[in-house]
Amino acid sequence: MSMATGFRGNLWQAGRHARSLARTLAAPLLPDDVLGGLHPLWSRRAPQARVVRVVRETADTTTLFLRPGLAYAAHLPGQYAGIGLRIDGVWHWRTYSITSRPGASLLQVTVTAVPGGLVSGKLAHDTPVGSLVGIAAPEGEFTAPTGKPLFVTAGSGITPVMAMLRSHDLSDAVLVHVERTPEDVVFGHELRALPGVRVIEWHTSARGRPTPEMLDELVPDRPAREVLACGPAGLLDALTEAWPDVRVERFQPKRADHTAGTGGTVTLSASGIVADVAPETPILTAGEAAGALMPSGCRMGICHTCVGKLTAGAVRDMQTGELHDAADQPGRPVRTCVSAPTGDCTINL
């Protein structure tokens, strides 16, 4: 036994030395940069996935089959992953529910093109087989139920539930799926053929939107079930109010109000200082006025000394007029000397 431990210990030591050697040889890059340079799917720090199959589900919804790189962690059914696309030279990230079951050789994400949506439109209509996309580690608390489930989904809200339904370890499940017409139902054929799941389709073109009371009538044993819901904010708000125990997944985080003019309360999370910022005032100026020790340099948007990470809310770059929203890119570095808040926001400074 001591021999085995010794051998493992030596192996571990050798591995450590090899890694340290690789780091020194690659400096100032990381070994991972070298690997990623050789093959885009070999990078662990900037993981990518290749699109190997594209299936059109409905007119505006497409499933992408992805072969992730070496580093990809397994997901739990119901979790989502960030998908990154380089559009006009700029990386854009959005999160999508993973619709494939864990353990499947290919990862699936099902994307509905949002009208006017830059990333969803490109993913749904203009990402051919062979494309590379960025992929982030799976995340999310909306995972498979432990009890007897009732799923309430609407529209693309079916996507996180699909991974749960496909993983086949559900018993006596009920799915109420709300959609405009039978033709608009994503995964329609597959859902209707699912064994062991009672699927109730609710078509709003014929019946209008369901209320919690109507759903209670439809599924009388609802109080005995673990309810998981995903869909538009209106439906989820109504369900949360009527059934306090419901577990919901929201696709739309509460976004900063972009139209309400500029100015707002900036929370500087590292220092704990909160500053009220007047319209068109740089965060740097306001933060300093509130007594925060802010890094600063040229104060004219050149030197990038004052950069802080935007973790919540949105700011407007006063030089370019661009809006940076933490909902689109959490942790985005912003130059506080030329950025003004639009509504309340948090910066990691």
Next chain:
Amino acid sequence: MTMSAAAHLTDDQVETLGAELDAIRDEVLASRGERDARYIHSVIRAQRGLEVGGRAILMFAKFPPAWIAGTAALSVAKILENMELGHNILHGQWDWMRDPKIHSTTWEWDHADPAEFWKRSHNFEHHTFTNIRGKDRDLGYTVFRITPEEEWRPKHLIQPLTNVGLALIFEYGIALYDIEQDKIASGEKSWEEAKPQIKTTLKKIGKQAAKDYVLFPLLSGPNVVANLAANFTANVVRNVWSHAVIFCGHFPDGTETFEEERLEGETRGQWYVRQMLGSANLTGSKTMHLMTGNLSHQIEHHLFPDLPSNRYAEIAPRVREICERYGLPYNAGPLPTQYAKVWRKIIRLAFPGGHERYGAAVQRPKARVTALTRRRTPARLAA
């Protein structure tokens, strides 16, 4: 005593000029896109290819043709890494791509000086206070007497020699300079403040040396000595080249320096004028521009430090046209000429005096500003 080349401009003209330059900047910002992203990715690929290729060839460094080819490839790789990649990425020129691997906050370069220290001294101090005597430490790098306004001291006698030495060890010189060795010596910077910085720098230097002077030579087995010599040569080539390019940015004849009081209430237009008058370009081929990290477009770089470097060549004719229209000099020349002028200045100013040739131009006296306003519009502006 010479007048500043901008002395004839009225306040209004300076602001109009500023607005024209702002418009160029806005235009480039609005058009940044896939083409630019492809450019920087292709430079990164080329640089890494050269580095890996060069190091692979140098595994056989005892064989003279391999030594020459490998050393050349590694030298070019190191130059590209420092100039077109490191300098420009650390400026934030590519931050807009939101690529965490090509970002000013995450990039580390093949250089003795840790990126974080260089960003502060260069991006902030030098680019904000460009050519302000007493404020821009890059004006002589605290070692050289590069303006006759600086009081002559006997130590300046050796500055031509110092410059030869600095060229050879340029990366270490920059690292020392960013620790602010002058401020430590004068007591302006405390040891407590300097110590962690010195530690970080020594760690970086150690890593660089371990790679270039220990590991790669050892990996080449019987070629160890030749391999080490190749690494050393590549580092020196990079040092000498970047020293030459960088000294040609602000020191050739005709570049103006300014007094600190100019900063008080300096407008955007005046800031642009200072950047233009204080910088000098290098002329040459596309390859030349690439190898200088586009610092051959020093004027454009100083006007717009965070525009992608591949755009400087594109906007250069327009900047030059603006200079001509406003009657401002656009200082540009081939590297040998400009570098010779820098050397002549360093040698001349090693001795007392030098005001006749190199004395700072007199800025427009404040009292006359209002009197001149709106009277001397150049013909082309008026038309």
